[in-house]
Amino acid sequence: MKRYFGRKLLIYALTFFIAVTINWMIPRFMPGNPVDIMISRAGLRGSAVTQMYSYYMDAFGLDQPIWKQYLNFWIAIFHGDLGTSIFLFPTPVIQVIKDALPYDVALLLPSILLSWFAGNKFGALAARNKNLDNTLLPIGYILTAVPYMWLGILLAWVFCIVIRIFPLGGGYDFSMQPSYTWDFYWSLFNHWVLPFLSLFIVQFGGWAIGMRNLIIYELEADYSHFLEALGAPRKLIRNYAYNNAILPQVTGVALQIGVIVTGALATEVVFAYPGIGYLILQAIHNQDYFLLQGCFLFVVIGVLIANFVVDIAYILIDPRTRAGMTGGAE
Amino acid sequence: MSLKIENLTIYYQTIAGNVRALEDASFSLADGEIMGVAGESGCGKSTLSNSLIYLHAPMKYIRGRVFLDGEELPIHDTQKMNPFRYKKISVIPQYAMNAMNPTKKIGRMVEDLLKSRGENYKEILPEVKNRLELVKLSPDVLNMYPFELSGGMKQRMVMVISTLLDPSLLLADEVTSALDVSSQKAVAEMLVGFRDKKIVKSIMLITHDISILYQTANTIMVMYAGQLAEKASTETIIKAPRHPYTKLLISSLPTVGVRISENRLAGIPGNPPLLLNPPTGCRFRDRCPVAFAKCAEVPPFVEIEKGHFLACWKEGKAHA
Amino acid sequence: MKKKNELLYFALRNTKLRIGMAVLLFFLLLMIIGPHLTPYKPADFVGPSSAPPSKEFWFGTTTFGEDVFTQFVYGLAPTFLVGIVGGVIGTLLGMLIGFVAGYRGGAVDEVLNILTNVVLTIPVLALLLVLVAYIPVRGVLIEAVFIGLTSWPWAARAIRSQTFSLRTRDFVGLAKMSGMSSMKIIFTEIAPNMASYLFMTFILMFGNSILNAATLDFLGLGPTEGVSMGTMMNLAVQWSALMLGVWWWFIPPGIAITCIVGSLYVMNVGLDEVFNPKLREM
Numbered sequence: 001m002k003r004y005f006g007r008k009l010l011i012y013a014l015t016f017f018i019a020v021t022i023n024w025m026i027p028r029f030m031p032g033n034p035v036d037i038m039i040s041r042a043g044l045r046g047s048a049v050t051q052m053y054s055y056y057m058d059a060f061g062l063d064q065p066i067w068k069q070y071l072n073f074w075i076a077i078f079h080g081d082l083g084t085s086i087f088l089f090p091t092p093v094i095q096v097i098k099d100a101l102p103y104d105v106a107l108l109l110p111s112i113l114l115s116w117f118a119g120n121k122f123g124a125l126a127a128r129n130k131n132l133d134n135t136l137l138p139i140g141y142i143l144t145a146v147p148y149m150w151l152g153i154l155l156a157w158v159f160c161i162v163i164r165i166f167p168l169g170g171g172y173d174f175s176m177q178p179s180y181t182w183d184f185y186w187s188l189f190n191h192w193v194l195p196f197l198s199l200f201i202v203q204f205g206g207w208a209i210g211m212r213n214l215i216i217y218e219l220e221a222d223y224s225h226f227l228e229a230l231g232a233p234r235k236l237i238r239n240y241a242y243n244n245a246i247l248p249q250v251t252g253v254a255l256q257i258g259v260i261v262t263g264a265l266a267t268e269v270v271f272a273y274p275g276i277g278y279l280i281l282q283a284i285h286n287q288d289y290f291l292l293q294g295c296f297l298f299v300v301i302g303v304l305i306a307n308f309v310v311d312i313a314y315i316l317i318d319p320r321t322r323a324g325m326t327g328g329a330e
Numbered sequence: 331m332s333l334k335i336e337n338l339t340i341y342y343q344t345i346a347g348n349v350r351a352l353e354d355a356s357f358s359l360a361d362g363e364i365m366g367v368a369g370e371s372g373c374g375k376s377t378l379s380n381s382l383i384y385l386h387a388p389m390k391y392i393r394g395r396v397f398l399d400g401e402e403l404p405i406h407d408t409q410k411m412n413p414f415r416y417k418k419i420s421v422i423p424q425y426a427m428n429a430m431n432p433t434k435k436i437g438r439m440v441e442d443l444l445k446s447r448g449e450n451y452k453e454i455l456p457e458v459k460n461r462l463e464l465v466k467l468s469p470d471v472l473n474m475y476p477f478e479l480s481g482g483m484k485q486r487m488v489m490v491i492s493t494l495l496d497p498s499l500l501l502a503d504e505v506t507s508a509l510d511v512s513s514q515k516a517v518a519e520m521l522v523g524f525r526d527k528k529i530v531k532s533i534m535l536i537t538h539d540i541s542i543l544y545q546t547a548n549t550i551m552v553m554y555a556g557q558l559a560e561k562a563s564t565e566t567i568i569k570a571p572r573h574p575y576t577k578l579l580i581s582s583l584p585t586v587g588v589r590i591s592e593n594r595l596a597g598i599p600g601n602p603p604l605l606l607n608p609p610t611g612c613r614f615r616d617r618c619p620v621a622f623a624k625c626a627e628v629p630p631f632v633e634i635e636k637g638h639f640l641a642c643w644k645e646g647k648a649h650a
Numbered sequence: 651m652k653k654k655n656e657l658l659y660f661a662l663r664n665t666k667l668r669i670g671m672a673v674l675l676f677f678l679l680l681m682i683i684g685p686h687l688t689p690y691k692p693a694d695f696v697g698p699s700s701a702p703p704s705k706e707f708w709f710g711t712t713t714f715g716e717d718v719f720t721q722f723v724y725g726l727a728p729t730f731l732v733g734i735v736g737g738v739i740g741t742l743l744g745m746l747i748g749f750v751a752g753y754r755g756g757a758v759d760e761v762l763n764i765l766t767n768v769v770l771t772i773p774v775l776a777l778l779l780v781l782v783a784y785i786p787v788r789g790v791l792i793e794a795v796f797i798g799l800t801s802w803p804w805a806a807r808a809i810r811s812q813t814f815s816l817r818t819r820d821f822v823g824l825a826k827m828s829g830m831s832s833m834k835i836i837f838t839e840i841a842p843n844m845a846s847y848l849f850m851t852f853i854l855m856f857g858n859s860i861l862n863a864a865t866l867d868f869l870g871l872g873p874t875e876g877v878s879m880g881t882m883m884n885l886a887v888q889w890s891a892l893m894l895g896v897w898w899w900f901i902p903p904g905i906a907i908t909c910i911v912g913s914l915y916v917m918n919v920g921l922d923e924v925f926n927p928k929l930r931e932m
Contacts, residue, residue: 010764011764011767011768011771012771014764014768015767015768015771015772018768018772019772019777022777022780023780026780026781026784027784141912141915141916141919142908142912144912144915145857145861145907145908145909145910145911145912145914145915146904146907146908147861147864147865147868147880147883147904147907147908148865149864149865149868149883149887150864150883150900150903150904150907150908153883153886153887153892153900153904154901154904156892157892157895157897157900160892161892161893161895162895168892168893221428222423222425222428222429223428223429223430223431223432225384225423225425226421226423226425226429226430226488227443228384228386229383229384229415229421229423230415230416230420230421230443230447230491230492231411231412231413231414231415231416231417231447232442232443232446232447233412233446235446236442236443236446240431240434243433244431244432244433247433255770255804257773258771258772258773258774258775258776259775261773261776262773262774262775262776262865263865265775265776265779265869266865266868266869269868269869269887270887280779280869281869281870283783284779284783284869284870284871285870289783289784292779292780292783293780295776296776296777296779296780299773299776300772300773300776303771303772303773304771307771318433319433319435319475319477320432320433320475320477
């Protein structure tokens with residue numbers, strides 16, 4: 001178990017290191033002077049240009065030797081200094097991201113957990129019911145092939161425009177000020193439902209199909225056949241199959257997390273939902289590279305944390321990992 | 331008479347058609363008998379064993395009846411078969427190494443299994459420990475996961491699980507093939523011990539390895555291409571076989587521990603026939619050195635001496 | 651020869667494979683014939699603004715008065731191109747790393763394994779976002795190459811474990827004894843033995859590349875020139891097609907992607923049934 005965990009931590013540390021390094025490298029090794037490019041693209045005029053220019057020369061530290069620039073970059077990161085946003089100048093990037101983060105957590109956490117549980121239950125049900133299976137399977141395959149944002153667009157169109165049940169755009173009603181009132185929570189909820197639902201639906205299809213296939217595979221496993229030969233009731237055999245099929249599904253969360261997060265980014269864009277995905281779009285449109293890189297860093301951190309949680313969960317449920325055998329999301 | 335089988339015929343359903351894996355098998359097994367079933371792979375011996383306890387697709391029941399201790403086994407009805415399984419007839423499967431749920435503690439799995447069959451685990455537990463001792467396993471294994479056991483230990487654990495409810499008939503399918511020679515011998519001796527202690531009444535020991543039968547079995551039944559060829563006491567089969575196939579099988583049997591399939595019968599030209607469209611009559615006749623016109627009919631499996639059964643026109647006649 | 655016929659026989663009577671193939675062929679045909687069915691170019695302003703589907707404009711027009719059908723059929727080519735190029739690059743990289751890691755084992759395997767896991771953990775699309783944002787002029791090929799370069803890890807892992815089990819087989823040992831080089835053994839002995847598996851890997855990569863490209867395009871980071879399914883959706887959302895109810899602008903590209911990717915996935919399942927006799931329905 002120690003070895004398993006050590007390996008995992010090494011991989012995560014390495015991933016973080018590489019991600020940060022790439023993040024540092026991209027603006028420096030692209031053709032042209034990044035500061036000039038940024039300022040010309042930002043389309044600023046007059047005194048703003050000089051102000052911005054001196055800020056950027058300072059921030060990038062381009063007059064310093066490369067290794068020093070790299071070191072400074074790391075020091076800044078550990079101080080939580082990700083630079084200053086251009087389009088929300090002079091708000092620090094870290095502050096912009098902090099404001100957006102709760103919206104991402106509110107979308108991702110429930111959609112992943114609920115779709116995972118519901119998908120597993122449903123997939124297990126389909127594995128034993130031929131009729132359900134015949135309908136679930138095609139729907140599941142279609143769902144896994146639907147681009148996240150398109151499902152979002154469809155839901156937005158149907159529920160916000162055609163039958164106006166839900167509001168479209170933003171994290172809450174524009175006429176409101178954030179406050180601890182029921183009205184405000186209600187507005188938050190209303191704006192949350194559709195982005196959540198589009199994430200939930202696409203993921204649900206994947207989990208359900210995965211569970212169905214895994215259960216069928218487990219039911220054909222030797223231990224299932226042995227139990228059957230000894231006359232054990234179907235219920236016991238299905239229980240065992242389900243419990244064993246859950247294990248790769250847990251690993252699946254770690255493998256899918258990147259795809260899910262990206263899906264969430266695209267979904268936020270559709271609904272103008274003020275999470276990190278929407279920030280990324282703003283950053284791209286406004287050539288706000290500090291913000292873009294900060295967002296990337298947070299996405300990486302988020303994915304790493306999720307992976308870590310999955311690893312711990314896996315160790316808790318699979319005796320083989322506990323006993324020092326390898327396995328899981330390796 | 332512990333087991334009595336009449337005209338048992340089992341096919342495999344495939345897209346290309348029926349594979350006739352077992353055709354009109356009729357034989358019986360006495361109380362206390364350990365019968366070895368030998369033959370090349372694909373001769374139908376595993377089909378025979380599987381069909382008796384767990385007949386499932388793509389296996390298909392065609393005809394035949396099976397009686398165990400005078401009661402007919404509804405082998406073609408998997409639901410009606412359930413009460414008999416484990417309690418009257420049990421199996422040590424070929425895949426014993428993977429027969430236990432990999433993520434459950436062994437004791438927990440045994441408990442689940444016994445409870446699901448309406449048994450009281452707590453009452454049986456002392457007996458479980460006795461049996462473990464019998465196969466030289468510590469009671470601690472009940473607190474372990476299957477992956478913590480060696481291959482031989484798993485094999486013995488499955489042996490204990492399979493026989494916990496004292497079944498009348500135990501099917502042991504290739505129980506020794508995955509083990510090294512010394513464990514093979516130990517497992518074979520344990521099986522005999524189980525019979526001697528009346529834990530099981532009789533045993534059908536399916537194997538590639540005739541040498542293991544020599545130490546263990548009272549009788550040997552030889553199968554060829556889905557048909558029964560010969561059944562007699564172990565001594566008779568080894569020393570005075572009558573069926574031309576048995577003769578070749580025994581004479582080609584080299585030293586102890588070499589399995590038939592790895593050492594394809596030297597001196598017999600050709601291969602066993604494909605069972606999708608097998609030839610009519612005796613299926614060995616294309617390779618048989620003494621075949622003649624009559625062999626185009628299926629030879630009956632008849633008792634030519636007391637306890638010696640044979641399906642061969644030539645040999646059966648010569649000594650009739 | 652006999653085995654090939656048998657595979658073909660099962661392939662032709664496999665419903666999933668047939669449906670998948672039919673859908674895929676339909677869109678391929680549309681990609682080829684489509685541009686000849688329309689007198690316009692994708693960026694031509696040809697009709698009234700936001701006209702619903704009609705005899706003249708089959709899929710209606712955009713808010714700028716461009717013909718949606720024209721954009722749609724012209725946009726299919728980049729979509730397929732990204733899928734194929736991204737899929738080929740991803741599969742080849744996955745093969746290379748998977749084969750070497752699985753065949754060599756030991757320290758090489760360990761290093762490649764860590765590399766694979768690192769790339770697997772990095773959220774690829776987020777990385778692409780940052781990377782692509784710095785490239786001022788982007789073509790479909792660049793996009794495809796980027797997608798291919800970042801999508802190989804899962805394939806590498808799967809191929810590695812397959813290679814691992816194959817390398818202990820007799821025929822590999824025989825080849826080793828006869829003095830064949832490792833690369834030759836990999837490509838003449840090991841790869842052919844998992845050809846079906848590699849093909850299925852490519853099919854999945856194909857689909858994933860299309861999905862990834864659609865997401866990039868949708869976020870406005872697609873090719874700077876031309877149309878694709880993703881850029882159509884991007885422009886539709888950006889120019890309030892939702893609010894204005896111009897559904898004919900954003901429905902077709904989504905359907906196309908879902909159908910193409912879905913048909914690839916379904917084909918993959920079908921192929922699995924064809925190649926693995928165990929899964930064939932009786």
